[in-house]
Amino acid sequence: MSTTYVGVLELAAGAVLLSAVMTLWRRSVRAIVSMLRLQGVALSVVAVDLALHEHEHALLATGALVLVVKGVAIPALLRRIAQRDPRSRESRPLVNVPASLVFAAALIVLSYVVGTRITALAPSVVTNLAPLGLATVLVGYFMLVTRRHAVSKIVGLILVDNGIALMTFLLTSGVPLIVELGASLDVLLVVVVLQFLMVSMRHHSATDRLTEMKALHD
Amino acid sequence: MLILAILVTSLTATGIAAALTWRPWIGWMTAASSAVVLGLGVGLSVTSLSGPQWALHHSLRADSLSAFMVVVIGAVSLLATAFTSRTMHQELTSGVTTTRYARHYVVLTQVFITCMLSAVLTANLGVLWVSIEATTIATTFLVSHRRTDGAFEASWKYVILCSVGIALAFLGTVLIYYAQLHTSGVAHHASLDWTTVMSAAHHLDPRVTRIAFALLVVGYGTKVGLAPLHSWLPDAHSQAPAPVSALMSGVLLSVAFYGLLRFRAVAVAALGxxxxxxxxxxxxxxxxxxxxxxxxxxxxxxxxxxxxxxxxxxxxxxxxxxxxxxxxxxxxxxxxxxxxxxxxxxxxxxxxxxxxxxxxxxxxxxxxxxxxxxxxxxxxxxxxxxxxxxxxxxxxxxxxxxxxxxxxxxxxxxxxxxxxxxxxxxxxxxxxxxxxxxxxxxxxxxxxxxxxxxxxxxxxxxxxxxxxxxxxxxxxxxxxxxxxxxxxx
Amino acid sequence: MSADFWYGALATLIQVVVVAFGGPLLVGLMSKVKARSEGRVGAPVTQPLRDLWKLVAKERLHARHASVVLGLAPTVILASTVVAVAISPLVSTRPWLSSSADILVIVYLLLTGSAAAALGGLDVGTAFGGMGASRAMTIGALAEPALLVAVVALSIQSKTSNLPGIVSATLAHPDWVLGPSRLLALGALLIVVIAETGRIPVDNPSTHLELTMIHEAMTLEYAGPELALATLGEAMRLGLLFSLVANLFLPWGISTQRSVMSLVAGVAFLALKTTFVALGVALIEVRSAKLRLFRLPELLAGGFVLSVLAVVTGLVAR
Amino acid sequence: MGLYLAALGLCAVAAAAGALLPRRRRVTPTALLGALGCLAALTAALRILVTGDAVTFHTAQVLPLTGLSLSLDPLGAWFVLTSAFVGVAACVYLVGYAREGLASRTAMAMFMVFLLTLVAVPAASSVMSFMFFWELMALSSLLLILADQSRHPEARSAAIWYGVMTHLGAASILLGFLVVAAGGGQSFSDLSAQSSAMSPLARGIAFLLILLGFASKAGAVPLHVWLPKAHPAAPSPVSALMSSAMVAMGVYGIIRVGRDLLHGGSVWWWVVVSLLGVASALYGGLHATTSTDVKRLLAYSTIDVVGLVLIGVGAAGALGDSGLGSVAHVAMMGALLLVLAHAGFKGALFLAAGAVERATGTRDLDLLGGLIHSMPVTTLVVVVGAGSIMAVPTLSGFSSEWLLLQGLLHGFGAASTPTVIVVLLGVVALALTGGLTAVAFVKLVGIGFLGRARSPGAAKASEVSMSMRVAMIWLTGAGVVIGLVPGLLVAALDRAAATGRARDAATGLAHGTGLVLTGLHGAIAPAALLGGLVVVMVLVGVLNQRATQRRVRRVEAWGCGRDEQTPRMQYTATSFAEPLQRVFADVLRPQADIEVTHVAESRYYEQSLAYENRVVDVVEARGYRPIIDGVLRVGRGARRLQNGSIHRYLALGFLALLVVLVVA
Structure with missing residues (x-):
């Protein structure tokens, strides 16, 4: 087992989680999107690294797909949204930044506790990194819950998705290609849908505070 | 054969609707296609009684459960699509929609139905997930079809809540796959194919399967509308046009539930x-x-x-x-x-x-x-x-x-x-x-x-x-x- | 026809005749006693009988809006009482149909009479008839249960609710008579009898003020022969109840053998016993004032409680 | 079985006819088909009661996953007889009565479905079959209550009360059944076998659950609140069926489950049943006396009679468990005979109430009066019905109450104290309700039918159509026959009340015209008593005619010297019951409002005086209202849960995820 391979893998996986935590820390929407791009790239590095090591062509293709979708397409879309948005800051999160970071730490601990139960089945250098993916999922979800800005919400959603993708790569070296393809495209489509919604809303209605709408309730 | 016929019928109707501008007869055409699906579903039910059917190199599979779900989908979509013409007519006359959006509506409805059909007819649990996630995308536009504030709000909530929920279901699916990769004892080719998963189910690692099933319940449960991730449901159902609400409530929830039923079988085999x-x-x-x-x-x-x-x-x-x-x-x-x-x-x-x-x-x-x-x-x-x-x-x-x-x-x-x-x-x-x-x-x-x-x-x-x-x-x-x-x- | 049948027929006939004449005489006797104790001479004991005779000869008058019920009610009152008298163990324990002389039969026959009287009162469509019917039914609703339960208390020991059966069993077990259960039941029965026969303190049979009337208000619209029937019915009812009280608690002298002499003796004993009861009730009437209508439930509830106590005591002593 | 199935089939065909025939040709054919079906059921039930052979039927083709099981034994046949007996009358009555709402497609079909379920419930012999017919009965009767809702808006809230209570009851019954059926078969024979192996506690819980449901259907206090609302609100033929047949189904269920399926259990079960009975008898009787609405009065009186029946059933159960099997048998026979008798007279009374409403446009006793002149047949029916329910000797209510009392009296010999207390309370309740019932029904007859008309509607009344009269006379006539020669039914009654429990073979009822207890001292001969009454009345009547001039002179009634009296001076139903209401004020809690408006010039003169007197159901006001209010408060509070904030929704999901991860 080459150390470079492991080193790159650990670095990239760490970058995925780190960028997730960073999104919690940063307030500027543009910065958040950059973090997301970083994360997409790191994710594709993980996939490619694994693919090269295990000679999985399917996984290589997946890595490329991830790079295109999560490293390029989605951040670009989000950037476009953010540019049109006059208020491009996550001004008032429901849980403030320091507290968010504390929560994130707690969530990471939790993911290690849970993750070890998963990795215990087949412990190896690679699978042992899987808790990072779970932590990314939880941090992403946390972001989704606590951030008010529409773009932040979308980013949270993608973080969850990236975390899952990371786990997929680490645990199983990628699920069958068709599934992975479907999954990635679905994410892309969801983002497109969300973007479309935001645009239509802005076009259609006076308010663009999509996430603050509370007209539908009991 | 029947399996393919079902999907082809639905896809053909989708294609026709997409190719032409909105006319009332297109609504009736989709209703007819639903009726055909229902009929084929009944036929499939009969043939499936003697054993599972396969199609397209074992990527499509229909046992009695799938056939039954096809019948459900066919029946409900027959009801819903029969109302398409009327609903569109009402909306066009009252100016709620335009012929362009009417065409979107028909196409998306058909895509929606086709996704559900593929969800129940696929042999692969991963494709099942993809199909169900795809319904989210199709229905989001249907929920926002009326283009009112409420409709946008509902579809926003719908897509966010469902996407995050269904993502967890994907994680669960992956974990099942992971557990299957590392089954002890029996050597076999790991895949998300239903028969393969079921044959290995007894040997799956219980700890991983536990977590996987929990995630699947939360994930598919969101789509089923189970608490506490149900919150999208009242909003979406109340804002969508009536036929869409009918489809969502009548079958979409049940199709997601169908996924849960499948995974429950796996989990029971592995965990008791x-x-x-x-x-x-x-x-x-x-x-x-x-x-x-x-x-x-x-x-x-x-x-x-x-x-x-x-x-x-x-x-x-x-x-x-x-x-x-x-x-x-x-x-x-x-x-x-x-x-x-x-x-x-x-x-x-x-x-x-x-x-x-x-x-x-x-x-x-x-x-x-x-x-x-x-x-x-x-x-x-x-x-x-x-x-x-x-x-x-x-x-x-x-x-x-x-x-x-x-x-x-x-x-x-x-x-x-x-x-x-x-x-x-x-x-x-x-x-x-x-x-x-x-x-x-x-x-x-x-x-x-x-x-x-x-x-x-x-x-x-x-x-x-x-x-x-x-x-x-x-x-x-x-x-x-x-x-x-x-x-x- | 067997000898039993003819004996029964004779007993029935004697009972009906004795009560038909005895009832009014008891009413007369009580008025006499009351008059005497108040220092008046009073009407002769036979005055009620003479009144009846006088009424029979009078013209039939019906109120303008009355229906057939007005004419029918006195007949029903009388008939239900006569049937009850005919089958009860008064002079003999074996009159006709004595096997059917169940507590429930007698109580509900009396209730039928009361209901008929009330309906007759309501038929005319005046305030007084309704008032009387309302009050009488209220009192009846509270008194009948006490009557039923009091007799049930007696039936526990004798293991039958058949009245001749109770009488015969008491004859066979004289020691029962002074049991606490019997005494309680006697108290309850006396209250019921006073209420049912409309005596003071429940009702004043000799009032002529419409607003204080209870029973009289119902019969206000009767005249001539129908008034006679109703009055006779009421008098016989009084006779029946007094006789039942007498025979259930002191059954001696009643005819149990199939002989004419025993029947004659039965009549004599019955006359004696009922006279005593009548004197007792008259004394109560003399010594008490009429209660307000809304105080009555307390008295009647007392009677009911006494009767339930009688049952409980009977069960405990069993 | 063939005939019985044919009866069910005929009812189903009638339902289809009601749903499909065009309006103008709908009512008569449908009603006659229904009547035919009921007659077939009547015959089938009689045959089973005569031969004593149970018949069974099972098909897997109906009711998915379980199949339909029917089995008709003498006990079931007795209740089928009861339902079919009233059903015939209700159908015939319908021909003349159905109009507007009741003649609609839905209502006619539902009426026939209701009949079908009434004759099917006593035959259902598996949990699923039973619940199917039971709930179908609830559904059809619920819709029938609403048949006339456009003219009687109070029917709407009545229907909700009824629906909710019956739904709760059905849930309770179902749960009880399932507890017994757990882990085994669901047919009644399986239940009977499985229950023997259950622990006494589990069996007791199952019984209580089932009792709760059946007692609510039977209208036992405190589960009765729906009954005085629903029975009056329904169209009269439906009220008749509900009050006489449907209520009996509750009694049937208690007997079937408690006695047959759970084998009697312990004494306390039956103490509970009896206490329900005592409460119902007294409460129902009391409210019947103060009600001024004819049908409400009848409904409360149904609660009263159900109470008596439950006293009989409870005493029979307790006595059976105390070793007095023969006496228990007598009590049970009394209860069953009372069910049949009640069906006859209460059915007739409800039909008569419908006739009165049709003729006068009102059911309020305070607006009626003098109907005897314009509606002689209806009046006769009401008088006989009232006489029966007041237990006038020789009428049907009397025979059954007598039998019941015999069962109770001889039960004083029981060794166990709870049993004796049950019996004692039963006797007391029987005695007290006798008096209360008399007040209520003297009021009904005297205020409603005698005296003078209190409203223009009552003054203009005329007798109702032939079919309605025929229906009322059928019930009344049959009731009179049952009362006069109860001996006819002795064999059937004996079979219906029979249990597997050992009893002294010599004890029971002798065959004959009257009722003669064998082995115990007690007998009545209603026919002979009636003979005596008739002879005396004829004699008196003849003498009365002979002794005086034949002509009766009409004069003004006495009015303290006032010449003319108006109908408004009469006692009303409210005033008639006022003394008794005052006596029981602590239980009834009457509310009276007096509003005095003074003349402007002086406070010593009144311009107008308004008096209002209401008697509300205390159980409803104190027992149910707080629960309803509580539930509504919870519902209003819960609305804040879904406040529309997506953050909150997401947070809920996040929490769920965390919990699930920790737990897994």
Missing amino acids: PAFPRALLLVVGLVSLLLATVMLIAQRDLKRMLAYSSIEHMGLLAIGAAVGTPLAIAAVLLHILGHGVTKSVMFLSAGEISHAQGTTEISRITALLARQPTLGGIFGFGLLSLVALPPFSLFVSELNMARAEVDAGLWWAVAISLVCLAVIFAALARHARQMLLGGAADVPPTALPTALPASLTTLLVGALVACVVLGLLTWPLQSLLVHAAQTVTP
């Missing part, structure tokens, strides 16, 4: 029945309780129906928790009965809100006097919904209760029966307000767009079908028993 039962029981009971309290003082007709869907999904979850062949057979019958009834309810609610210009319960009055036929359909639909005989929901609920008590869950039955009684009271109060409330001597009003005889017949026919299903054994029993066997040990 205790953990899946506890988990499903908790979410089922919580959903039921939530639906109960939310229905008591409900103010909106469509939200009322939506919460009633949550109630029924809770019941299904409790039934699935038990998981005996009887329970699953009853669950399946309940899926069909609920699907047909709920779509009748949503469609008639659509007519009601169109005629009365509101969905607010307190402003809908004397329906029986104003529109006796529509009011009658709505009233009988409610009776079916609260599971009174001779409607089929009665039979399925009772048999679920039987199975639950057999499994020692009499306390859960007690709780659910109390909830059902409160729900009955709540629905009865609301129905009284809408059907009989207000001035009693309102003459029947001749609406300019009264429900045409064909659609009336269809709705009445659907209710009669519920009665027949609840009364007679021959149409379904063997299929139900067979289908239940595919996901029970």
Whole structure:
């Protein structure tokens, strides 16, 4: 087992989680999107690294797909949204930044506790990194819950998705290609849908505070 | 062959709708395609009794359970698509929509239906997930079809909540795959193919499978509308056009539930029945309780129906928790009965809100006097919904209760029966307000767009079908028993 | 026809005749006693009989809006009482149909009479008839249960609710008579009898003020022969109840053998015993004032409680 | 079985006819088909009661996943007989009565479905079959209550009360059944076998649950609140069926489950049943006396009679468990005979109430009066019915109450104290309700039918159509026959009440015209008593005619010297019951409002005086209202849960995820 391979893998996986935590820390929407791009790239590095090591062509293709979708397409879309948005800051999160970071730490601990139960089945250098993916999922979800800005919400959603993708790569070296393809495209489509919604809303209605709408309730 | 024919029929209809601009006959064409799907589904049910069918190099697979779900999808989409022309006509005349969006509507509806068909007909659990996620995308646009503030808000909530939920289901699927990769003992080729997964299910690592199943319950549970991730459901159902609400409530929830049923079988094989039962029981009971309290003082007709869907999904979850062949057979019958009834309810609610210009319960009055036929359909639909005989929901609920008590869950039955009684009271109060409330001597009003005889017949026919299903054994029993066997040990 | 049948027929006939004449005489006797104790001479004991005779000869008058019920009610009152008298163990324990002389039969025959009287009162469509009917039914509703339960108390020991059966059993077990259960039941029965026969303190049979009337208000619209029937019915009812009280608690002297002499003796003993009861009731009447209508329930509830106590005591002593 | 199935089939065909025939040709054919079906059921039930052979039927083709099981034994046949007996009358009555709402497609079909379920419930012999018919009965009767809702708005809330109570009851029954059926078969024979192996506690819980449901259907206090609302609100033929046949189904269920399926259990079960009976008898009787609405009065009186029946059933159960099998048998026979008798007279009374409403346009006793002149047949029916329910000797209510009392009296010999207390309370309740019933029904007859008309509607009344009269006379006539020659039914009654429990073979009822207890001292001969009454009345009548001039002179009634009296001076139903209402004020809690408006010039003169007197159901006001209010408060509070904030929704999901991860 080459150390470079492991080193790159650990670095990239760490970058995925780190960028997730960073999104919690940063307030500027543009910065958040950059973090997301970083994360997409790191994710594709993980996939490619694994693919090269295990000679999985399917996984290589997946890595490329991830790079295109999560490293390029989605951040670009989000950037476009953010540019049109006059208020491009996550001004008032429901849980403030320091507290968010504390929560994130707690969530990471939790993911290690849970993750070890998963990795215990087949412990190896690679699978042992899987808790990072779970932590990314939880941090992403946390972001989704606590951030008010529409773009932040979308980013949270993608973080969850990236975390899952990371786990997929680490645990199983990628699920069958068709599934992975479907999954990635679905994410892309969801983002497109969300973007479309935001645009239509802005076009259609006076308010663009999509996430603050509370007209539908009991 | 039949499997392909089903998908091809649905895809063809999608293609035609996409290729042409909106014309009323396109609506009828989609209805015809749904009818064909229903017919083929019935044929598939018959052939599947002798064993699973395969197509496209084993990537499509239909056992009795899939065939049954095709029948459900066919039946509900027949009802919903039959209303397409009418709904579009209403919206076009009132200026709510344009022919462009009408075409979008038809295409998306067909995509939606096709996704659901592929979800139940695929052999691969991963593709199942992809299909269900794809329904989210199709329906988001359908929910926002009316392009009002409310519609956008609802579809925003819908897509966010469902995407994050369904992502967790993907993680669960991945973990199952992971566990399968590392099964001890039996050497075999790992894949997400249903037969492969099931053959390895007994050897899956229990710890991983536990987490996987928990994630799957949360994930697919979101799409099913189980508490606590149900919150998108009332909003989406109340904002979507009536046929879409019918499709979502009638089959989309059940298709997601179908996914849960499949994975439950895997989890039971790997873990034994205790953990899946506890988990499903908790979410089922919580959903039921939530639906109960939310229905008591409900103010909106469509939200009322939506919460009633949550109630029924809770019941299904409790039934699935038990998981005996009887329970699953009853669950399946309940899926069909609920699907047909709920779509009748949503469609008639659509007519009601169109005629009365509101969905607010307190402003809908004397329906029986104003529109006796529509009011009658709505009233009988409610009776079916609260599971009174001779409607089929009665039979399925009772048999679920039987199975639950057999499994020692009499306390859960007690709780659910109390909830059902409160729900009955709540629905009865609301129905009284809408059907009989207000001035009693309102003459029947001749609406300019009264429900045409064909659609009336269809709705009445659907209710009669519920009665027949609840009364007679021959149409379904063997299929139900067979289908239940595919996901029970 | 067997000898039993003819004996029964004779006993029935004698009972009906004796009560038909004895009832009014008891009423007269009580008025006499009351008059004497008040220092008046009073009417002769036979005055009620003479009144009846006088009424029979009078014209039949019906109120304008009355229906057939007005004419029928006195007949029903009388008939139900006569049948009850005919089958009860008064002079003999074996009159006709004595096997059917169940507590429930007698109580509900009396109730039938009361109901008929009330309906007759309501038929006319005036305030007084309704008032009387309302009050009488209220009192009846509280008194009949006490009557039933009091006799049930007696039936526990004798293991039958058949009145001749109770009488015969008491004859066979003289020690029962002084049991606490019997005494309690006697107290209850006395209250019931006073209420049912409309005596002071429940009702004043000789009032002529419409607003204080209870029983008299119902019969206000009767005249001539129908008034005679109703009055006779009431008098016989009084006779029946007094006789039952007497025979249930002191059954000695009643004819149990199939002989004419025993029947004659039975008549004599019955006359003696009922006279004593009548004197007792008259003394109560003299010594008490009429209760307000809304105080009556307390008295009647007392009677009911006494009767329930009698049953409980009987059960405990069993 | 063939005939019985044919009866069910005929009812189903009638339902289809009601649903499909065009309006003008709907009522008569449908009603006659229904009547034919009931006659077939009547015959089938009689045959089983005569031969004593149970018949069974099972098909897997109906009711998915379980199949339909029917089995008709003498006990069931007795209740089928009861239902079919009233059903015939209700159908015939319908021909003349059905109009507007009741003649609609839905109502006619539901009426026939209701009949079908009434004759099917006593034959259902598996949990699923039973619940199917039971709930179908609830559904059809619920819709029938609403048949006339456009003219009687109070029917709407009545229907909700009824629906909710019956739904709760059904849930309770179902749960009880399932507890017994757990882990085994669901047919009644399986239940009977399985229950023997259950622990006494589990069996007791099952019984209580089932009792709760059946007692609510039977209208036992405190589960009765729906009954005085629903029975009056329904169209009269439906009220008749509900009050006489449907209520009996509750009694049937208690007997079937408690005695047959759970094998009697322990004494306390029956103590509970009896206490329910005592409470119902007294409460129902009391409210019947104060009700002024004819049908409400009848409904409360139904609660009263159900109470008596439950006292009989409870005493029979307790005595059976205390070793007095023969006496228990007598008590049970009394209860069953009372069920049949009640069906006859209460059915007739409800039909008569419908006739009165049709003729006068009101059911309020305070607006009626003098109907005897314009509606002689209806009046006769009401008088006989009232006489029966007051237990006038020789009428049907009397025979059954006598039998009941015999069962109770001989039960004083029981060794166990709870049993004796049950019996004692039963006797007391029987005695007290006798008096109360008399007040209520003297009021009904005297205020409603005698005296003078209190409203223009009552003054213009005329006798109702032929079919309605025929129906009332059928019930009344049959009731009179049952009362006069109860001996006819002795063999059937003996079979219906028989249990598997050992009893002294010599004890029971002798065959004959009257009722003669064998082995115990007690007999009545209603026919002979009636003979005596008739002879005396004829003699008196003849003497009365002979002794005086034949002509009766009409004069003004006495009015304290006032010449003319108006109908408004009469006692009303309210004033008639006022003394008794005052006596029981602590239980009834009457509310009276007096509003005095003074003349402007002086406070010593009144311009107008308004008096209002209401008697509300205390159980409803104190027991149910707080629960309803509580539930509504919970519902309103819960609305805040879904406040529309997506953050909150997501947070809920996040929490769920965390919990699930920790738990898994």
